[in-house]
Amino acid sequence: MMLTSTGLYILRNQLRNLLNLTDTIEVLPVNNDQNSTENLLKAINTIKEQTPIAIRNFSSQYGSNGSDSYVVSNVCSNPEIYPLYGDSTHALVFRTYGPWWINLPSYQETKNFTRWENHFTSRDFIDIEFRDFVYECYSLNIYETYNPGTLEVVYVGKEDHYGNITWHRIWSFPQPFSIVLSNNEEIIIENGLQSRNDLFPDHIKTDSSVLQSLDSNTYTRHTCPPAARLPRIVKISLKDKISFPTRLVRLEFDHSTASYYSEIDTVILSGKILPTDSVLNESNEQREPSLTAIIDEQNEESSSSMDLSKLPFDILFIICSYLDLRSLIRLSSTCQTLHNQCLHPLQFQSLNLQPYWNGLTNFTIENFFLRHCTRTRYISLAWSKSLQCSSFNQLLNVCSNNLVQLNLACCQYLNGLYIKIIVNCCSNIEILNLENCISLSNVDFIPLKYLDRIRSLNVYRTKIDYRTLLPFIDNNKKYLEHINLGSCQKLSDTIGIIKLLFSRCTNLRSIDLWRTYGLTQNGFFSLVGSHFDTGEEKRRILNLSRDEQEELALLYSSINMPMGVNNEDIMAVSEHCLQLRQLDLLGSSIIMESTVECVLKRCLSLEFLDLSFCDKISNETISIWICRYKNFFKRSYSPRMNDDIYTEFD
Numbered sequence: 001m002m003l004t005s006t007g008l009y010i011l012r013n014q015l016r017n018l019l020n021l022t023d024t025i026e027v028l029p030v031n032n033d034q035n036s037t038e039n040l041l042k043a044i045n046t047i048k049e050q051t052p053i054a055i056r057n058f059s060s061q062y063g064s065n066g067s068d069s070y071v072v073s074n075v076c077s078n079p080e081i082y083p084l085y086g087d088s089t090h091a092l093v094f095r096t097y098g099p100w101w102i103n104l105p106s107y108q109e110t111k112n113f114t115r116w117e118n119h120f121t122s123r124d125f126i127d128i129e130f131r132d133f134v135y136e137c138y139s140l141n142i143y144e145t146y147n148p149g150t151l152e153v154v155y156v157g158k159e160d161h162y163g164n165i166t167w168h169r170i171w172s173f174p175q176p177f178s179i180v181l182s183n184n185e186e187i188i189i190e191n192g193l194q195s196r197n198d199l200f201p202d203h204i205k206t207d208s209s210v211l212q213s214l215d216s217n218t219y220t221r222h223t224c225p226p227a228a229r230l231p232r233i234v235k236i237s238l239k240d241k242i243s244f245p246t247r248l249v250r251l252e253f254d255h256s257t258a259s260y261y262s263e264i265d266t267v268i269l270s271g272k273i274l275p276t277d278s279v280l281n282e283s284n285e286q287r288e289p290s291l292t293a294i295i296d297e298q299n300e301e302s303s304s305s306m307d308l309s310k311l312p313f314d315i316l317f318i319i320c321s322y323l324d325l326r327s328l329i330r331l332s333s334t335c336q337t338l339h340n341q342c343l344h345p346l347q348f349q350s351l352n353l354q355p356y357w358n359g360l361t362n363f364t365i366e367n368f369f370l371r372h373c374t375r376t377r378y379i380s381l382a383w384s385k386s387l388q389c390s391s392f393n394q395l396l397n398v399c400s401n402n403l404v405q406l407n408l409a410c411c412q413y414l415n416g417l418y419i420k421i422i423v424n425c426c427s428n429i430e431i432l433n434l435e436n437c438i439s440l441s442n443v444d445f446i447p448l449k450y451l452d453r454i455r456s457l458n459v460y461r462t463k464i465d466y467r468t469l470l471p472f473i474d475n476n477k478k479y480l481e482h483i484n485l486g487s488c489q490k491l492s493d494t495i496g497i498i499k500l501l502f503s504r505c506t507n508l509r510s511i512d513l514w515r516t517y518g519l520t521q522n523g524f525f526s527l528v529g530s531h532f533d534t535g536e537e538k539r540r541i542l543n544l545s546r547d548e549q550e551e552l553a554l555l556y557s558s559i560n561m562p563m564g565v566n567n568e569d570i571m572a573v574s575e576h577c578l579q580l581r582q583l584d585l586l587g588s589s590i591i592m593e594s595t596v597e598c599v600l601k602r603c604l605s606l607e608f609l610d611l612s613f614c615d616k617i618s619n620e621t622i623s624i625w626i627c628r629y630k631n632f633f634k635r636s637y638s639p640r641m642n643d644d645i646y647t648e649f650d
Contacts, residue, residue, distance in 0.1 A: 048132065048273045051266055052076045056127040056248070059383070059410050059436060060095035062261065064515050065461070065489055072126055074265075081145045081265040083182035085231040087612065091145060091263035094124045095460075095486075095514075097255040100608060106482035106510040109456050110431055112378040112405055113352035117324045120355030122152050122252035125383065125410075133245035134271035137238035140249065141180075141270065145231045146263035150253045154236060155358070157248030165385075167250060167358045170241045180233035238271065245274055309337035316341050325356065345375040354407070357383035362391040373398050380407035382433070389417050396425040405431035409458075412437065416444035423447045435460035435484065442490055448472055456482040460512070466493035467551065470500060474559040477504040486514030492548055495540060496561065503562045584610040593621050600629045609633050 055072050063070035069089035081088045101107055142151060154171040171177070174192025181187070249269060255262055308316060320328060320342055332342035341347075351373065353360050365387065373379070376399045381387065396403065403426045408414060414437050422429070429451065434440070435458045442465045449471040457472075457480070469491070473480065483501065491497060494516055501508060541549060555561070583599065583606065585591050591614055600606065611617050611633060622633055 046273055047138070047271065048134075049268050049270045050130045050132060050134075050273070051078055051268055052128045053131045054129040056129050057410065057412060058126040059124045060461070062093035062095055063089075064487065075126075075128070075267050077266055079143055079265050081231075081263075082143045082233070083231045085145055087146055087261075088263060088265075091265055092126070093261050093263050094253065094255060096123070097147075097258045097261045099256060102256055104510065106456065106484065106512070109482055110405065110407070110433065112350055112431075113380060114321070114350050115324060115328075115352060116322060117352060117355045119324065119326075121254045123254050123256060125250060125252045127157075128249045128251070128267060130247045130249070130269050132273040133247045134242075134269060135245040135274050137242045137246070137269070137271040139238055139270045140236045141268040142234040142236075142251070143231075143265035143267070144234060144262070145265045147258050147260050148230075148232055148234070148262065150255050150258055150262045151234060151251060152254045153250075153252040155250035155252075156238075156242055156246045157250065158244050158246060159248070165248065168242075169358075170238065171236050177237070178235045180235055182231055186235070309335060313341070317344070317346065320347060325352075343372055345372055348372045348376050350378045351376050352378075352380045353384070354380045354382040354409075357385065360384045360387070362388050365391045365395050370394055370398050375402060377402050378405040379403065380405075381411060382407045382409040384411055384413075386413045387411075389415075389421070392418055393421050393425070396421055400425055401428050403429055405429070407431075407433040408437060409433050409435045410437070412439045414440055414444075416441070416447075419444050420447050423450050427451075428453055430454060430479070431456045433458040434462060437462055440464075442467065449475060452476060453479055455479050458482075458484040459488060460484045460514075461487040463490045464488055465490045466497060466555065469497050470555045470559060470561070473497065473500050474504060477506075479507065480505045481507050481509045483508075483510075484512040485516050486512045487516070489515075489517035491517060492544065493552055496552065496556070499562060500559070583608070585614055591616060593617050597625070600625060 052075050054076065058072045061070065061072045068074070070091065070093040072092050072094075074090055075092045080090050137156075140154060152173050153169060155167040155169050157165045157167050159165055177189050177192070179187045179189060249267070251267070253262070308319070311319070320331070323331065323342075328342050328347065332339045348369075351369075360381065373395065379395075379399065406422065406426065406429055408418075414434075419440070422432070430453050432448075432451075432454060433456075438461060440462060442463045445459075445462070445464045445468040449468055451472070452475050454472075454476045464485075469485075470493070480501075485491065485497070498511075498513075501511060541552070544552070583603075585596070593616065596609075596611070596617060600609075606629075611622060626633060
């Protein structure tokens, strides 16, 4: 029997372990050891297809916390939807899609990172764990069952004895991959930007209604609207791409060109497996990462007859400002003049480190960025993995009062100490993003109430509650323009928070209440400009626990909380709603046709309306609205086999 070098290495260590067993085991017959060795040899040559067993981290999800509908954990199963195509609650679905969110004022407000990072296009990610280590990987299969084509990058993780993980990129769009259709036909894609004629050669029949409906210039990637509306498996070859055992996979997506939500049934990793407890690293040495992790693996040199160093400072500064961070640091190593120019603090006024999440470490912060961030006004540490509190403190102390924007999205290492550092160091901060920082407790957020210049706050999918938000809103009422409370299910006093926002924050331009717990019909009335039942408001307070009632009484008193909303406030809210551009009513069983028609008549700027799974709105009525109002309507359906794949969009 032939063994690979990895197999021999594992076998050697297993045999070494056999010599260290207790006396009780040593008296066992020899043939048991032989059976153990034979079982090991059989195990390391087993080819296995694995589905995920856990999700270690992710950026967003469509479903609610604690639910099993539209959540990322739905990929932790065998295929349940494929080969059907359509919207399914059993799929993985991320929070956003298309240009809708990118065009919102709340998003535009955060676009202060001017340095062009053209290689980074990811907007969502998911870190997946499989049960067994794979030492010889064959392929990774992603089952796409709704609006496919948004995968951008694939990483695999390497673990050491201490649980530390280093991520290695093994594929990015448009590198070669293949598409497996529901009839098991596999189509090799040499370049992801191929047209239909390239995707479906002569030997593949394209006379079916599904394939004929695809535009001749269709690409495998979305071109908005999507063209390839059929279920498929994206197969990425991993042969000879991974030199270490792995059980961790990270997928990154870009949904900005999709016209609706993309959905994934499951992800399957195929290869020769090793028992988890038999994976040993060859070295326990801990090496400090160097700046090359951010710069790149390559260090190319080029010669040119043009002497850039002789250009005036301001001209050269503008030229350098067009470089991405990796190129800027590379250029700084060419000569002393360019070193001083490229690493001038003004080049780091806007510092987006999210594209370099995999190389951002305590070492790179302490030995590089601390020297050059004295003028930094906008900084993003989003998606970074594990920055120590001391490094974080030093960085924000260097930025100090200059800092206007801080993005910490999906930073799961954060705790209350980090929040205190933000408040103590960044008194002038205006834009703060803490979305999906699920590691923070409700108490950890409380220091935020002392900030007083916030224009935009994003706390999507966090445990923030009224103890922080009520005083925070009152303290920032003159400046607050955008607030995202989506999927915040620990607010407790949701209605009180909303009332305070609309009564005090005169500059408020957008509020995201996606899947916010506690938003009753009474609260909805106050939002859209209708009278609400004050009796129900009193009953709502009485239904809270005694401790919460006492805390709210103190908070309401300290901020002079309005106990009712008058007609003038209601009319003001209604007038603001007239500029509404997008409205998502998916799954709203209480929404009546007359209510929707009122919105259609008054909101003349409305561009998009999602009425999926709205039980009280008929297809016949939607057909009438399409002719009358000319808006873009979306109506999803359950997974099905249907050649008429365009019925969902009108």
